[in-house]
Amino acid sequence: MAAPGAGQQIVNPVTPITLPRWWLFSIVLLLAIMPLGATTFHLQLGAKIMIMAIFALSLDLLIGHTGLVSFGHAAYFGVAAYTIALITPKYEAASFWLTLPAAMAAAALAALAIGFLVVRTAGIYFIMVTLAFAQMLYAIFHDTKLGGGSDGIYVNVRPELSVAGFKLLDLENPAQFFYLALIALSVAYWILNKVLHAPFGRALAGIRVNEQRMRAIGFPVFSYKLGAFTLAGALAGLAGYLAACQFGFVNPEILAWHQSGTVLMMVILGGMGRLHGAVIGAAAYVLLQELFSSSALFGAYAKHWQLFMGGLIVFMVLALPHGIGGLIDFAWRRAATIEEEKRIGRKERIEHK
Amino acid sequence: MFYLIQLLNAVQYGLLLFLLSSGLTLIFGVMGVINLAHGSFYMVGAYLTYGLAKMTGSLWLALPIGVIIAFAIGLLLETTIIHRLYRRDHLYQVLLTFGLILIFEELRSIIFGDDVHGVAVPEILHYSMPLTETLSYPVYRLFVTAVCLAIAAILYFVIHKTRAGNSNREMAAALGVNIPLLFALVFACGMALAAFAGAIAAPITSVAPGMGNQVLIICFVVVVIGGIGSINGALIASLLIGIADTLGKVLAPEYSGIAVYLLMAAILLWRPQGLANRS
Numbered sequence: 001m002a003a004p005g006a007g008q009q010i011v012n013p014v015t016p017i018t019l020p021r022w023w024l025f026s027i028v029l030l031l032a033i034m035p036l037g038a039t040t041f042h043l044q045l046g047a048k049i050m051i052m053a054i055f056a057l058s059l060d061l062l063i064g065h066t067g068l069v070s071f072g073h074a075a076y077f078g079v080a081a082y083t084i085a086l087i088t089p090k091y092e093a094a095s096f097w098l099t100l101p102a103a104m105a106a107a108a109l110a111a112l113a114i115g116f117l118v119v120r121t122a123g124i125y126f127i128m129v130t131l132a133f134a135q136m137l138y139a140i141f142h143d144t145k146l147g148g149g150s151d152g153i154y155v156n157v158r159p160e161l162s163v164a165g166f167k168l169l170d171l172e173n174p175a176q177f178f179y180l181a182l183i184a185l186s187v188a189y190w191i192l193n194k195v196l197h198a199p200f201g202r203a204l205a206g207i208r209v210n211e212q213r214m215r216a217i218g219f220p221v222f223s224y225k226l227g228a229f230t231l232a233g234a235l236a237g238l239a240g241y242l243a244a245c246q247f248g249f250v251n252p253e254i255l256a257w258h259q260s261g262t263v264l265m266m267v268i269l270g271g272m273g274r275l276h277g278a279v280i281g282a283a284a285y286v287l288l289q290e291l292f293s294s295s296a297l298f299g300a301y302a303k304h305w306q307l308f309m310g311g312l313i314v315f316m317v318l319a320l321p322h323g324i325g326g327l328i329d330f331a332w333r334r335a336a337t338i339e340e341e342k343r344i345g346r347k348e349r350i351e352h353k
Numbered sequence: 354m355f356y357l358i359q360l361l362n363a364v365q366y367g368l369l370l371f372l373l374s375s376g377l378t379l380i381f382g383v384m385g386v387i388n389l390a391h392g393s394f395y396m397v398g399a400y401l402t403y404g405l406a407k408m409t410g411s412l413w414l415a416l417p418i419g420v421i422i423a424f425a426i427g428l429l430l431e432t433t434i435i436h437r438l439y440r441r442d443h444l445y446q447v448l449l450t451f452g453l454i455l456i457f458e459e460l461r462s463i464i465f466g467d468d469v470h471g472v473a474v475p476e477i478l479h480y481s482m483p484l485t486e487t488l489s490y491p492v493y494r495l496f497v498t499a500v501c502l503a504i505a506a507i508l509y510f511v512i513h514k515t516r517a518g519n520s521n522r523e524m525a526a527a528l529g530v531n532i533p534l535l536f537a538l539v540f541a542c543g544m545a546l547a548a549f550a551g552a553i554a555a556p557i558t559s560v561a562p563g564m565g566n567q568v569l570i571i572c573f574v575v576v577v578i579g580g581i582g583s584i585n586g587a588l589i590a591s592l593l594i595g596i597a598d599t600l601g602k603v604l605a606p607e608y609s610g611i612a613v614y615l616l617m618a619a620i621l622l623w624r625p626q627g628l629a630n631r632s
Binding site: 063069117124125128131132133135136143144258261265268304306311312318321 | 434437455456566573577608609
């Protein structure tokens with residue numbers, strides 16, 4: 001493509017920092033004791049944040065780590081949500097061990113099929129085509145009777161999570177559902193961290209920085225991109241599955257482009273190319289949404305909360321392109337420099353004596 | 354005869370899509386900006402026409418005033434926000450214009466509410482041309498078709514016969530073209546085109562929330578099929594989609610929304626760079 005601007009690559013000016021492992025462990029630990037003192041509302045909000053964090057993580061694998069700007073990522077989230085809604089019987093609980101793999105497989109399969117078509121395009125085409133295919137799925141669920149049409153479909157009974165007849169977690173209980181979301185987020189984070197540090201992930205990073213070069217040294221770039229696209233679809237499916245469980249209701253809006261835009265915003269808000277960034281972005285978005293739609297603060301304008309969100313997006317793109325993660329990086333490096341200077345200074349003083 | 358009516362509808366819908374997607378592809382081709390808010394301007398055009406027609410009582414007054422207002426908004430947007438995006442990654446262009454959509458959509462909700470409105474067809478065009486004893490065709494739709502054709506011709510002339518067709522930024526600047534001004538004008542013209550499409554479509558379709566988003570996605574499909582930056586491609590693709598959509602509605606109403614995407618998938622497999630572009 002010879003169009004102007006088409007050759008631009010998404011490259012962070014500085015490498016994002018990795019959070020020390022003990023930070024992550026303490027955050028998980030803090031979250032794990034949260035159900036002891038939190039209200040149902042806060043537990044549900046927390047679970048929602050963690051579910052959206054998984055969703056944002058999966059998109060960041062594409063945007064921040066592979067350089068594929070997908071604007072139709074809600075499709076896989078929605079496919080998984082519809083899968084659980086469609087295979088759950090009306091009045092009894094389905095098995096968690098059956099529905100989760102089914103939902104994730106359906107999402108992965110959709111991503112594989114769509115990815116096969118879209119990954120051969122690049123740049124602006126890729127954005128438009130991913131969006132268009134997501135809208136195709138939207139049209140299927142919206143116009144046909146498959147999933148209850150535009151009215152959507154209920155998941156009346158949440159799946160049962162038991163091992164050998166023993167009920168491990170009761171998903172109807174907000175605290176226990178919170179734990180499920182926490183485990184899912186930790187596992188997703190762990191998997192992505194492993195993948196990104198494996199040769200596969202390094203190859204994706206290579207593709208993000210310079211695709212031609214990777215092709216020239218013999219990497220099957222198409223397969224790598226398709227692999228990333230499918231993995232991202234499966235993880236988005238995990239998030240969609242949990243979301244369907246939490247809300248007990250699925251309608252076509254769940255895979256509409258609005259949702260794709262929202263998750264894209266989360267990734268950028270947190271700072272793309274950092275796993276912790278996606279989590280921070282999801283938390284920030286959900287909390288900001290709570291803030292903007294609080295009628296105590298904004299009165300009659302609370303129902304127009306998207307106005308503030310839109311304004312925030314514009315501001316962020318213009319003033320804070322690396323998101324909150326970029327700010328943390330900056331502060332972190334500054335602290336490290338000051339520390340270093342102190343150390344060197346002390347040394348010099350000692351040497352002076 | 355039934356099929357003639359369907360064909361006329363297909364052409365009319367296709368040409369309307371062309372008005373929209375030509376602006377989209379022009380803004381991308383000249384400035385390298387992907388503009389999601391394009392659909393919002395379709396909506397802005399329709400709502401302005403609705404509001405102005407209610408105020409002035411005449412569609413003929415509402416149309417030009419609405420387009421001028423849209424042009425002014427486009428100019429304002431370009432000079433305050435959009436021009437900062439030219440050197441930025443597509444990702445940020447998508448995100449920022451997505452933010453603009455949210456803003457436009459909510460402003461629409463605040464100013465006009467969330468009801469579905471209609472705009473009356475002007476008296477002079479408000480009759481149907483009889484084709485057979487039982488079938489007839491509304492003249493307003495023919496009028497829309499004619500207007501779209503005229504604009505397509507003007508666009509063709511402007512792009513192929515004048516200096517505006519130049520898309521090499523440095524070269525044009527060296528030749529003495531005021532690039533910032535040109536870009537602002539191109540953007541505003543694209544917006545005005547989209548608003549005009551929304552305005553003349555208002556009496557045919559309803560004026561409803563979310564109308565811009567729906568049409569935006571179809572425009573993307575048009576641009577993908579036709580090839581980015583190509584006006585000719587956009588014209589061919591618009592007509593193709595007009596026909597595919599109309600045929601789909603007649604043959605399999607439940608699946609008509611999917612027909613255009615299948616067409617896109619086929620084209621992607623066959624010619625990923627679009628119909629009009631050489632790879």
